[in-house]
Amino acid sequence: MSANDIILDIQDLYKDYQLPRKNIFGKPSYVHAVQGITIQLERGLIYGLVGESGCGKTTLAKMIAGVEMPTRGGIRFDAEHLIKCDTTGRQRENSRRVQLILQDAYAALPPKRTVEQILNEPLEIHGLGNAAERRKKIEATLETVQLPLSVLSRYHHELSAGVTQKINITRALLLDVELILADESISSLDPISRIEIMNLFLKLNAQHNLTIVFIAHDISTVQFLCDKVIVMYLGVCVEYADNPEIFVNSMHPYTQALMNAVPTLEKGLTGEPLYVLEGEVPSPTEMLPGCNFYSRCTHPARDEQCRTRKPALAEKRSGHLVNCFKV
Numbered sequence: 001m002s003a004n005d006i007i008l009d010i011q012d013l014y015k016d017y018q019l020p021r022k023n024i025f026g027k028p029s030y031v032h033a034v035q036g037i038t039i040q041l042e043r044g045l046i047y048g049l050v051g052e053s054g055c056g057k058t059t060l061a062k063m064i065a066g067v068e069m070p071t072r073g074g075i076r077f078d079a080e081h082l083i084k085c086d087t088t089g090r091q092r093e094n095s096r097r098v099q100l101i102l103q104d105a106y107a108a109l110p111p112k113r114t115v116e117q118i119l120n121e122p123l124e125i126h127g128l129g130n131a132a133e134r135r136k137k138i139e140a141t142l143e144t145v146q147l148p149l150s151v152l153s154r155y156h157h158e159l160s161a162g163v164t165q166k167i168n169i170t171r172a173l174l175l176d177v178e179l180i181l182a183d184e185s186i187s188s189l190d191p192i193s194r195i196e197i198m199n200l201f202l203k204l205n206a207q208h209n210l211t212i213v214f215i216a217h218d219i220s221t222v223q224f225l226c227d228k229v230i231v232m233y234l235g236v237c238v239e240y241a242d243n244p245e246i247f248v249n250s251m252h253p254y255t256q257a258l259m260n261a262v263p264t265l266e267k268g269l270t271g272e273p274l275y276v277l278e279g280e281v282p283s284p285t286e287m288l289p290g291c292n293f294y295s296r297c298t299h300p301a302r303d304e305q306c307r308t309r310k311p312a313l314a315e316k317r318s319g320h321l322v323n324c325f326k327v
């Protein structure tokens with residue numbers, strides 16, 4: 001990977017959320033939502049970011065988008081543009097080049113505005129073009145996402161969730177976005193809208209070299225869309241590899257458990273029961289001394305080293321990184 005190919009360079013990133021104190025004399029406690037992620041993303045690829053609820057996917061995406069400040073660590077966007085990790089406030093250059101698209105399509109848009117007003121607003125804020133140029137850009141972008149011009153006079157609450165999500169994507173594209181973080185952005189849509197949005201992401205990636213991080217609970221959702229997959233567990237990245245390598249040769253016991261839990265036609269025909277991952281997920285308020293997956297790991301070689309020391313994400317095959325002592 002040459003330096004020019006790297007759009008995002010994340011170094012040893014942490015995020016702790018302080019919880020309200022139980023009483024004024026009590027010690028503060030923290031949720032350790034992201035616990036030391038180091039990862040690089042290449043420009044122009046589609047990434048799947050998967051893991052169970054609460055593993056830190058949204059927190060990671062929010063830090064990349066500058067919505068949350070990291071507790072420590074660094075994020076470099078496009079090599080030079082540092083997302084500064086200071087405590088004085090958000091200071092991110094070129095904020096329009098990274099856009100976060102959330103699951104709730106309607107919540108992201110301001111109410112009581114027409115779609116035209118909604119699409120015009122960010123262009124005005126960033127001082128992009130005069131009124132005629134902005135209108136031309138909006139029309140061209142609506143064509144890209146295959147929406148008719150008639151949506152411009154509508155209010156977003158009059159539109160379906162699928163169309164509203166396309167408006168969110170249009171808004172990001174108008175700002176010449178280079179990296180889209182799509183956080184469960186299709187999970188509340190009907191099946192046809194889901195396929196439409198997935199196809200739109202594929203088209204934008206192919207035609208505009210857009211880098212996309214597609215966040216989902218379910219590893220099977222990302223299989224048909226993504227070039228590379230990042231698997232998270234309890235605030236850490238446990239496996240990172242190309243598609244299909246990660247599906248064919250998954251190595252981390254957690255990724256293997258996720259794969260075994262995916263329903264397939266073969267399992268349906270043979271009546272093979274779906275694997276259910278057992279054991280309690282440790283509380284994210286505890287910083288464990290050893291591997292975060294220790295309490296649920298069924299690897300036959302799991303031992304004292306796993307309980308007391310933290311594994312690091314390391315390359316086990318070419319381009320295939322795993323966070324485990326035993327593989």
Ligand SMILES: Nc1ncnc2c1ncn2[C@@H]1O[C@H](COP(=O)(O)OP(=O)(O)OP(=O)(O)O)[C@@H](O)[C@H]1O
Binds near residue numbers: 017051284
């Ligand atoms: N503002 C906050 N204050 C305190 N804890 C938070 C806050 N936001 C997230 N958390 C906690 O941080 C951890 C990671 O949450 P996050 O929303 O990033 O997970 P997620 O992987 O996106 O989950 P989901 O799949 O359910 O969306 C969770 O334990 C969550 O409860």
Ligand code: SF4
Binds near residue numbers: 291299
């Ligand atoms: S390091 Fe040990 S506990 Fe953690 S996943 Fe690997 S085998 Fe399991």
Ligand SMILES: [Mg+2]
Binds near residue numbers: 057058183
């Ligand atoms: Mg989330």
